[in-house]
Amino acid sequence: MNETLVTLVGNAATAVEFRETAGGGMARFRFAVTPRRWDREKQRWTDGRTSFYTVWSWRTLAANLAGSVSVGEPLVVHGRLKVREEEQAGQRRTFVDVEAIAVGHDLSRGTTAFRRTARPESDLTERPENVTEGDAKGVPNQPERAAVLAGVS
Secondary structure (H helix, E strand, C coil): CCCCEEEEEEEECCCCEEEEECCEEEEEEEEEECCEEEECCCCEEEECCCEEEEEEEEHHHHHHHHHHCCCCCEEEEEEEEEEEEEEECCEEEEEEEEEEEEEEECCCCCCCCCCCCCCCCCHHHCCCCCCCCCCCCCCCCHHHHHHHHHCCC
């Protein structure tokens, strides 16, 4: 399947709306991208026409966006471009959405502090038998690792 991946640099234009769904969290917000160009005649930077996108996200990314992004903050959004047309009040309108894969603050315009979120334990993430309880990284201890690498069990 061919997908168009885009990376946009701009600002959060609206607050992040978060909803819990049967498949996990869902979030959306409007994103504004305004190109800047150097005007040689006026010898100054000028703003181009602002484009607006609706950014959609799901599950963990959605929850993290809701807790991390405020209106006006500079962001970098990477995701799948989706263009759709709808008829509203007798007029055909075009909407441009981005299904986000990753979103982050634009560090060329400020600083941020990263906090890792806790993941819930599940049956799929149980510790393997050869990993000791005290091993925080979940890596087999040295003698067991050497045996695995040597092909001895």
